[in-house]
Amino acid sequence: MIKTALVWFKTDLRIGDNETLVKAIAQSKEVIPVYCFDESHFETTEHGFKKTGSFRAQFLLESLQDLDVKLRELGSGLRIVQGKPEVEIPKLVQEYKVQKVFAKREVAFEEKQTEKKVELELFKLRCEFETVSTSTLYHAEDLPFSIKDIPDVFTNFRKKTEKDATIRNPFEAPTKINSPAIPAIDLPTLEALGVTKTTIDSRAVLPFKGGESQAIQRLQHYFYDTQCLSSYKETRNGMVGRDYSSKFSPWLALGCISPRFIYAEIKKYEKQFGANDSTYWLVFELLWRDFFRFMFKKYQTKFFLYEGIKSEKVNSKSLNEKLLSQWMNGTTPSDFINANMIELQLTGFMSNRGRQNVASYFCNELNMDWRVGAAYFEEQLIDYDVCSNWGNWAYLAGVGNDPRGHRYFNIEKQAMDYDKKKVFRNLWLKD
Structure with a gap:
């Protein structure tokens, strides 16, 4: 048993089903929960967009506020620092004489680099560093293949995984945390983070608010209050309204709720209301999240390259500022x-159907470098998740995991199929 452990929260902003926190409590006498505002997350990328836009920054602040409240109920609290994690985390290790740091394990390139830098600095201080896999439905160790042998086609991955692997039970939330006195939470303002405050448009599918409490409330609404889960498969391609899909993605992206927790609730729901294609389909969608995360483990930086994980180049590297501006501002x-693009700009959200269409339009009709589109989504999306965003864009650009090669959407046909009466278009195109 060590005296003091530090839990470095990142995109796992929850108390329930958080193995990182559970392990730290089990192995130490006192725990210091920390969140570091990584300055690199608020920089402008090489594509000219901010890494974190207004909607996600606001959602992050709300999630941290909620996490702090939950930690204080258990006798702890959240210490906030700002800067480079490889500088700030070691400083706290020295301040509190921490012997071990626990953190969520990363898979994407930049996040891995930061993790390595922190580990190196902790090594110099003779402080242990343990990372725990907390983001997926299936644990990487339970997969029926090694990471390098994971099938590149989702269907093959899904069938074998469903047949040969089991989903672990979620961890119980702790009931008490021993911590030294943690000062009252001191969150930076949006302005201090270099982000302009924007209010979500009233036409938004949901007035998204960050935090584990809100995530659980949303699950309660979608599963038990409305039983919308039972018709999810039929409605999931909708575009207007709060309940055509689960809308869990913003909370999943920041780890305010875990896929395993959702899975356990689906199983409970099925016992109560019966299982059908729809209840399975939500698990199927969670599996897609896993798949992209494991693909990032397998291919590392390749998802950020113009040719993606393919060797032959299929899309254009060109960029036309005028066409880009029309696409971004919804004047195509x-x-x-x-x-769809106006909805994204005013709310930070877009339906799955919309995302596929605007990405296809960007790559095929406008014939521009797909990575610019992906980078714009990174700034705008309230539910941005590095693996899902870049994995999906590469897929639609024909340089990712699509077994059919270049996928092309007939936009007019899609509009007819999914917005026949123009309800969606009229909602967003009226002045």
Whole structure:
């Protein structure tokens, strides 16, 4: 048993099913929960967009506030620092004489680099560093293949995983945390983070608010209050309203709720209301999240390259500022694309159907470098998740995991199929 452990929270902003926290409590006499505002997350990328836009920054602040409240109920609290994690975390290790740091394990390139830098600095201080895999439905160790042998086609991955692997039970939330006195939470303002405050448009599918409490409330609403889960498969391609899909993605992206917790709730729901294609389909969608995360483990930096994980180049490297501006601002010749892009700009959210169409339009009709589109989504999306975003964009650009090669959406046909009466377009295109 060590005296003091530090838990470095990142995109696992929850108390429930958080193995990192559970391990730290089990192995130490006192725990210091910490969140570091990594200055690199608020920089402008090489594509000219901010890494974190207004909606996600606001959602992050709300999530941290909620986490602090939950930690204080257990006798602890959240210490906030700002700067480079490899500088700030070691400083706290020295301040509190920490013997071990626990953190969520990363898979994407930049996040891995930061993790390595922190580990190196902790090694110099003779402080242990343990990372724990907390983001997926299936644990990497339980997969029926090694990471390098994971099938590149989702269907093959899914079938074998469902047949040969089991999903672990979620961890119980701790009931008490021993901590030294943690000062009252001191969150930076949006301005201090270099982000302009924006209010979510009233037409938004949901007034998204960050935090584990809100995530559980949303699950309660979607599963038990409305039983919308039972018709999820039929409605999931919707575009208007709060309940056509689960809308869990912003909370999943910041780890305010875990896929395993959701899975356990689906199983409970099925016992109460019956299992059907729809209850399974939500698990199927969670598996897609896993798949992209494991693909990032397998291919590392390749998902950020123009040719993706393919060797032959299929899309264009060109960039036309005028066309890019029309796409971003919803002033293209296509009213269906415009409505989706205006929704994204004013709310930080877009339906799955919309995302596939605007990405296809960007890559195929405008024929521009897909990575610029992905980088714009990174700034705008309230539910940005590095693996899902870049994995999906590469997929639609024909340089990712799509077994059919270049996938092309007929935008007019899609608009007819999914917005026949123009309800969605009229909602977003009216002045």
